[in-house]
Amino acid sequence: MNLKDKKLLILDGACGTSIQNMDLPDAVWDDNEGCNEYLCLTAPERITEMHLEFLKAGADVIETNSFGGTSIVLGEYGLEDRVKEINTAAVMCAKKAIEQHGAxxxxxxxxxxxxxxSLGHISVDDLAAAYKEQIEALVDAGVDLILLETAQDILQLKTVLVTCYEVLEEKKQDIPVMVSVTIESTGTMLAGTDIAAAAAIIEPYPVFSFGLNCATGPEDMLSSIRWLSHNWPGRISCLPNQGLPEIIDGKTTYPMSPDAYAGELKTFVADWGVSLAGGCCGTTPVHIATLKKTLAESAPAERKIQA
Structure with a gap:
């Protein structure tokens, strides 16, 4: 089945949380501790194992360990010249997991x-050049989708959207593009943009889906998801955190139980038409397995878009 034809897609959970929970020797970091993407080179079997656990839990889609895979982020570790190598390795780790799982x-x-x-940290031209390098590497390595996620700045989002579609046109590739913004508990993106304004920016592009991830648990996403249900004509995604983080015994933890998480997302699917559901920070394979079971008999609600 083509992924575009699947009415309800389950995505995986938190890459960062999974890596945090791994018992990794110091040697795998090579003094780059905190650069999770580097592990695609030094501990690829562990990254493949992470992906495989989410697939076994019921995820249809796994996300590459390339969240910070631009030269901008990698440059903070002196790895700016290894963008193609790291992003290619990230895709290879995911491919191996799918080969082992079979789907x-x-x-x-x-x-x-x-x-x-928008905050003057970087020019649009420099940002676009960094995104171009990363997206080219991911496309060349053979991804099935491109997920532009955790967008916090509308200018950053427009830059990566334009760049992404330029790369796809240059390479003559028809790869679905998912867009996911981060809406804070204040009701806006970090730079102050609300969901309606973000949708207006994205609307001209032929994106596969538009939705939310990170920052909050599902309960704080409800108003934005409801707005999308009534106003966004395309598919809606929702990948929440497992509540707000808490520090317990010096370790960051997320309090939301798998049952509570799955129950909230079932409502989003059944009542508001979300058709791509998964998780962000704190989401483990247990959460995804519970989500898969909970949504077994569910289908995205039919939506009537307001004129």
Whole structure:
């Protein structure tokens, strides 16, 4: 089945949380601790194992370990010249997991980076050049989707969208593009844009889906999901955190139980028409397995878009 034909897609959970929970020797970091993407080179079997656990839990789509895979972020570790190598390795780790599992699709993860153009951290031209390099590497390596995720700045989002579609046109590739913004508990993106304004920016592009991820648990996403249900004509995605993080015994933890998480997302699917459901920070394979079971008999609600 083509992924575009599947009415309800389940995505995986948190890459960062999974890596945090791994018992990794110091040697795999090579003094690059914190650069999760580097593990695609030094511990590829562990990254493949992470992907495989989410596939076994029921995920249809796994996201590559390439969230910070631009030269901008990698440059903070002196790895700016290894963008193609690292992003290619990230896709290979995911491909091996799918080969072992026998099914699944790969979403090439493209994060917001650490420098926002609206705040004057970086020029649009430099940002676009960095995204072009990463997206070219992901496309060449053979991803099935491109996930532009955790967008916090509307100028950053427009830059990566334009760049992404330029790369796809240059390479004559028809790869679905998912867009996911981060809406804070204040009701806007970090730079102050609300969901309606973000939708207006994205609307001219032929994106596969538009939705939310990160920052909050599902309960704080409800108003934005409801707005999308009534106003966004395309598919809607929702990948929430497992509540707000808490520090317990010096470790960051997320309090939302798998049952509570799955129950909230079932409502989003059944009542508001979400058709791509997964998780962000704190989401484990247990959460995804519970989500898969909970949504077994569910289908996205029919939506009537307001004129």
């Amino acid at each position: 699944g699709w790969i979403a090439g993860s493209v994060g917001p980076g650490t420098k926002l153009p």
